[in-house]
Amino acid sequence: MKYIRQFTIILFISLVGEIIHLLVPLPVPASIYGLLLMLIGLRKKWIPLEAVEEVSIFLIDIMPLMFIPAAVGLLDSWGVLRPILIPFLVITLFSTIIVMVITGKVTQLFIKNDRNGKAEKNE
């Protein structure tokens, strides 16, 4: 029974996300509204963690599978992609690597500063 309730809450928030998406004229999908709603719900204790935890873990666990159909759908875009394939792959790969490195490094630098700052305060 507890799985039914967990699944109901999660799908209900999905529906609320869809409704907000329909009402607000921004390019923000239902899933992002839902994520924020779920986070607020958990923080405000409207939704206890136990009321959604197991089904959430299951859904996150199988999440990689959900990207397969869309990616296979690239077969249909092959005609559009073929003429620009080289710049396409270079742009995506280079920027993915650079963004990951710079973002990681900058975040890490700020965290080290946080830690050093705290250590000084304690002295």
Add this chain to the structure above:
Amino acid sequence: MSNTVSDFLFFGAVLSLISYELGLRLKKKFKWAIFNPLLISICVVMVFLSVFHIDYKVYDKSAKYISYLLTPATICLAIPLYRQMELLKKHSKAIVAGTLTGVFTTMTTVLLLALVFGLNHQEYVTFLPKSITTAIAMGITEEMKGYVTITVASIIITGIQGSIIAEAVCKIFKITDPIAKGIAIGSASHAVGTTKAMEMGEIEGAMSSLAIATSGLCTVIFASVFSNFL
């Protein structure tokens, strides 16, 4: 063959699941980053459909029930995020700085590479939202009159690339802090990268989930500014 197969409601879903399982086994056996289970499963399904001349629509008729759960699953990313709330508050400055850097770097590298390859305005704006979640990106590209199909393709490819290179990039560039790893992976490669971050650890996964939402929303603003530059 399409005719027979199109009667089966479980064909596409089972093909996807078995291909993923095959990917997991290959990964376990060879341990190379290129044997990424998601990449393997996509390739296996593509080859299977091509060899047996099965239309993508026939496959998707069944496989779409897997994707159906994507919105609920994304919403569930709030759970690890909630569990790591203390950490998030403690390092909020670092997280905000990292996310903004991520969005800014994406825009800048796309601009530079667009100049290198001599892309026109329409092609350039198509790539601007490549590192964020598909639904937001499609809205942005439509708004800026780019090619939505290519944006979607670049997002999927970026995500797969991100999940393949994540571990190696963190190792080579000595990104050791789990928060920094998570923000980096989520900013560079959205939800697909996040599934890899989840595998690396709960903090990595939580921070990567956060970056999907924050960098997605920041990109809405940044992209409209950067679209004026070329």
